[in-house]
Amino acid sequence: MKKESLFSQPVGIEIFRNLYFSVLDAMGIVLCRSSYSTNIKERQDYSCALFDHRGRLIVQGDHLPVHLGSMALSVASAVKHCHFEDGDIVILNDPFYGGTHLPDITAIIPVFIQGGTLPYIYLANRAHHADIGGMSPGSMAPCSEIYQEGLRIPPVHLVKKGTVNEELMKLILMNVRSSGERSGDFQAQMASLREGKKRIEKIIDRYGESANSDFMENLLNYTECLTRSFIRSIPNGEYCSQDFMDDNGVSHLPVSIAVSIKIDGEEAWIDFSGTDPEQAGNINAVFSITVSAVHYVFRALMPEDTPTNEGFTRPIHVSVPEKCFLNATPPCAVAAGNVETSQRIVDACFKALSKCLQHKIPAASSGSMNNLTIGGFDSFRNRFFTYYETIGGGMGARSGINGLDGVHTHMTNTKNTPIEVLETELPLRVIRYRLRLNSGGRGKYKGGKGIRRDLQVLVPARVSILSDRRTTVPYGLDGGFPGAKGINRLIRDNDSRLLPSKCTIHAQENDIISISTPGGGGYGKASRS
Incomplete structure (x- = not known):
């Protein structure tokens, strides 16, 4: 059998998909092991993906859902605004050019076939940098623009024909905190892309352009067929729901997300009409985040081995009104839109689908990434520091299964920062790290428990918290009870005071920041005993 026809067959498609996946896996390993910041090397807050010459997502690594669903728009923006040559690397972070929020830096490298004048493949990675400047360390403070x-x-060349643009690098590093760490993370992203380029070039050389092109097209069409088949299994109809963000970080009023999901044969139409307008705080989400969250919901309901690529997205149509806070425009602040609002979009969509797929839909999980950033001057090591972490919570229960305790869910799956690493590299001390008893929602199947994590700052520092589900609760389903709300506290001289869901404070030496994350919702009516 010829190579060209082998990879047009189902078995060949799967072999080739895993071959491409191995490239992304290697890219992730290089990025993880060569980065400087704990957020990337320990928590693995990064993603890698491969795109064809048209910017269509072909294969993605097993990384963060919130990154990967939106990365295609970053690649499309880079292709539109930059001319790629061999050896180039383009970076961007602007949410209004296909990014998510400013700390997420996307880097893109083209791959050319021999004699080609236009890129044949694009490889991309995205990593969350612990600081990218702004009014507060960590670049995640509640802001208004x-x-x-x-x-x-915007999309710009960090590397041109193999040569790093040192002037651009100098400009970036002059505007961020912990510039040495930022420089190391940029170097890690570039090394990751070059490793991926080397590996994909070997695959192209071995199997030829025709076989690779056949594989990519057949994979997209195959995935589209799987997705359409799944949507056909959902009863036709229109399913609506509403959920709320606690507040926008400026006022204390809840912010509404309204969604309608219409299933019509083998296509799904998701409409967010009725959702609140753009907000004064930073919970605004750009369109790419909203689309990413919707895609995650449908992908999570499909078999685990279903490929995730552009073909999956073809029968799923997302509509968001202009000037809605789920379709933000400049100069809206958007930092929390990526990490908090995305979770509530998922909750709202799952709640709507629970009306037709009751036994497949879980109760609400914690619904917050519980973002914590701390920065200041480390007098012990004579340097500035920035620390960023998201803290897991309870997973929602579902029919037949209790929710997991103390995990990240839905739009994020990062690890925690090991205590040993945190205390070795930063002027912080972990005072308490445990599960929150009785925080999971009661029901026939119990919601997962949240986490309590107390950190003591050993030097004066600026602390920012972006969280949610502090006034609203993670809902239960089918008679199950909701999970417990989260709680943020500042403990100073044994005196504890509550902190709002979104805030920035000046912490004094030896202050303790206590984050108690929400539990998951319960499922089904609890039996009397």
Whole structure:
């Protein structure tokens, strides 16, 4: 059998998909092991993906859902605004150019076939940098406009024909905290892309352009067929729901997300009409985040081995009104839209689908990434520091299964920062790290428990918290009870005071920041005993 026809067959498609996946896996390993910041090397807050010459997502690594569903728009923006040559690397972070929020830096490298004048494949990675400038360390403070959040980078060449643009690098590093760490993370992203380029070039050389092109097209069509088949299994109809963000970080009023999901044969139409308008705080989400969250919901309901690529997205149509806070425009602040609002979009969509897929849909999980950033001057090591972490919570229960305790869910799956690493590299001390008893929602199947994590700052520092589900609760389903709300506290001299869901404070030496994360919702009516 010829190579060209082998990879047009189902078995060949699967072999080739895993071959491409191995490239992304290697890219992730290089990025993880060569980065400087704990957020990337320990928590693995990064993603890698491969795109064809048209910018269509072909294969993605097993990384963060919130990154991968939106990365295609970053690649499309880079292709539109930059001319790629062999050896180039383009970076961007601007949410209004296909990014998510400013700390997420996307880097893209083209791969050419021999004699080609246009890129044949694009490889991309995205990593969350612990600081990208702005009004507060970590670039995740509650803000009212994007200019306060950090340095905006449109699609620009960081590397041109193999040569690093040192002037651009100098400009970026002059505007961020912990510039040595940032430089190391940029170097890690570049090394990751070059490793991926080397590996994909070997695959192209071995199997030829025709076989690779056949594989990519057949994979997309195959995935589209799987997705259409799944949507056909959902009863036709229109399913609506509403959920709320606690507040926008400026006022204390809840913010509504309304969604209608219409299933019509083998296509799904998701409409967010009725959702609240753009907000004064930073919970605004750009369109790519909203689309990413919707895609995650449908992908999570499909078999685990279903490929995730552009073919999956073809029968899923997302509509968001202009000037809605789920379709934000400049100069809206958007830092929390990526990490908090995305979770509530998922909750709202799952709640709607629970009306037709009751036994497949879980109760609400914690619904917050519980973002914590701390920064200041480390007098012990004579350097500035920035620390960023998200803290897991309870997973929602579902029919037949209790929710997991103390995990990240839905739009994020990062690890925690090991205590040993945190205390070795930063002026912080972990005072308490445990599960929150009785925080999971009661029901026939119990919601997962949240986490309590107390960190003591050993030097004066600026602390920012972006969280949610502090006034609203993670809902239960089918008679199950909701999970417990989260709680943020500042403990100073044994005196404890509550902190709002979104805030920035000046912490004094030896202050303790206590984050108690929400539990998951319960499922089904609890039996009397």
